[in-house]
Amino acid sequence: MNVVVIGAGLSGLMAAQSLQAQGHNVLVVDKGRSPGGRLATRRIGTATLDHGAQFFTVRSEEFAKHVDAWLQQGVVREWCKGFATADGHSRFVGVGGMNAIAKHLATSLEVRCNTLAFAIERGATTAWRLKIDDGSFIDADALIVTCPIPQAYALLVTANVQPPDELLATEYHRTLGLLATLDAPPNVGSPGGMQDPDDTFSFVADNQAKGLSISPAITLNANNAFSLQYWDYPPDEIHAMLIERAKPWLGTANIVESQVKRWRFATPATIWPDRCWHNEQLVLAGDAFGGPKVEGAALSGLTAAKALSE
Ligand SMILES: Cc1cc2nc3c(=O)[nH]c(=O)nc-3n(C[C@H](O)[C@H](O)[C@H](O)COP(=O)(O)OP(=O)(O)OC[C@H]3O[C@@H](n4cnc5c(N)ncnc54)[C@H](O)[C@@H]3O)c2cc1C
Known part of the structure; x- marks a missing residue:
């Protein structure tokens, strides 16, 4: 399949990597200047600051497998085991900033930044076509949409699919x-x-x-x-x-x-009970499904990839 993933945050990158490993052709588009979304690190003068997610925890075995690999590759490290009091649970950070995790994942993927997805439409020869803000179209057999739900909703107006109202109302x-x-x-x-x-x-x-x-x-x-x-x-x-x-x-x-x-x-503010929502080779994913954290975003992305392969 030719799969287009909208959003190069953690959920989109995890989904893309998983699908690419299964042999699909995957393109990730993001409106930002670089991948990462809310995994954001900024330089001001000689200083480096994380300004989105500050750290992450690991609760599931599925996420732990990825984090173990990142630890071995030097992409993440343990920061501490708690803040005011040590509770024994590791808090991890990206080496060089939280954004390093996204950069690492993006290295092996085709990621097109500065590319705003404008509308999703039904295709003539493929299931979907994605209209980009420059007026061009990208054909796709399947689409994964990982932007926050209100932004995803705007893209779906022309797609003729109807996710549940309670999902679209996510605050x-x-x-x-x-x-x-x-x-x-x-x-x-x-x-x-x-x-x-x-x-x-x-x-x-x-x-x-x-x-x-x-x-x-x-x-x-x-x-x-x-x-x-x-x-x-x-x-x-x-x-x-x-x-x-x-x-x-x-x-x-x-x-x-x-x-x-x-x-x-x-x-x-609310989390959808399933880790993604899908219909006709179109999947909605992101932390609104997996949980409002780095791990939730990763698990939702992985589940989105599975939903397409089934
Ligand atoms: C200030 C802050 C602090 C946080 N602290 C923590 C923390 O300490 N620990 C923790 O675990 N979690 C934390 N989080 C939450 C965590 O960062 C998120 O849950 C996770 O990064 C979300 O990943 P995502 O892939 O679902 O979404 P995002 O990272 O938001 O990715 C979505 C991507 O879609 C792109 N996009 C949107 N619309 C379009 C469009 N139309 N066309 C193309 N691209 C588009 C965006 O540019 C973005 O890159 C924090 C979040 C914030 C903002």
């Missing part, structure tokens, strides 16, 4: 984040990460203590309540508010440079 939590380079290490403490440290933030990371950045840099991701409340405020006000609330975590360090990052579809 997403938002995240407003502050990325800042500093003149000294921040006040985050070992191992360089804090989960839900106060009323504003859901995660605060010292990217240097985490072993990612060669110079001091902090990531502060605000929780859904804060992000929802201030989402529509003017960008300058959001920036100033985040800097004010970041102060306890900066300690004596001063901000050298800072940016606000907005994730409109940060994590799904």
Whole structure:
């Protein structure tokens, strides 16, 4: 089969790799400049900061097999076994940033970035054709759509398929984040990460203590309540508010440079009971199916590939 996967986040890349290993021709398209989606790592000056997913855990044997291979290949490493208290469960990160996992998977795949999928239509000679934002079409025997559900919904309008209304209504939590380079290490403490440290933030990371950045840099991701409340405020006000609330975590360090990052579809608020939805060689997958985490996205991608091969 010629399979087109929309989205080069973890779910799309895992699906693509699995299908390619079975001998299918697979093309992955993504609207972003590089693969990874919410596995996002950014450079500011000499600093490197993770600004989407901060770490991941492993609960299933299926995901563990992939993570073991990544550990052996030097793609991921253990960061710690807990934040405020060690609970014995490993927290893993990408070596060089969370985005390294996506880069690794993309190496062996055909991934076309800067390519926005615009609409899915029925094909004349193949089951589907995908309209790209430049007006061209890509023919496909099968399609896997891994973007957040509201974005997938927009693509399906012209496809004449009807996923369940409850699925299409999936809501997403938002995240407003502050990325800042500093003149000294921040006040985050070992191992360089804090989960839900106060009323504003859901995660605060010292990217240097985490072993990612060669110079001091902090990531502060605000929780859904804060992000929802201030989402529509003017960008300058959001920036100033985040800097004010970041102060306890900066300690004596001063901000050298800072940016606000907005994730409109940060994590799904509800999870579909199956790991993907499929109909007529069209599969919807992503963390809204597998669970709102790195592992959930990976498992959904793998299940999507299986659904097409059956
Ligand atoms: C701020 C933040 C913190 C998080 N922290 C953690 C954490 O610490 N641990 C954890 O396990 N998980 C965390 N998560 C969740 C985790 O990042 C996600 O569950 C996972 O990465 C989702 O992968 P995905 O492939 O389903 O979706 P995505 O990574 O979103 O991939 C979808 C891809 O589709 C592309 N796309 C969308 N529309 C189109 C279109 N029309 N045409 C072409 N391409 C398109 C996008 O560019 C994107 O690359 C966090 C997420 C965020 C945002």
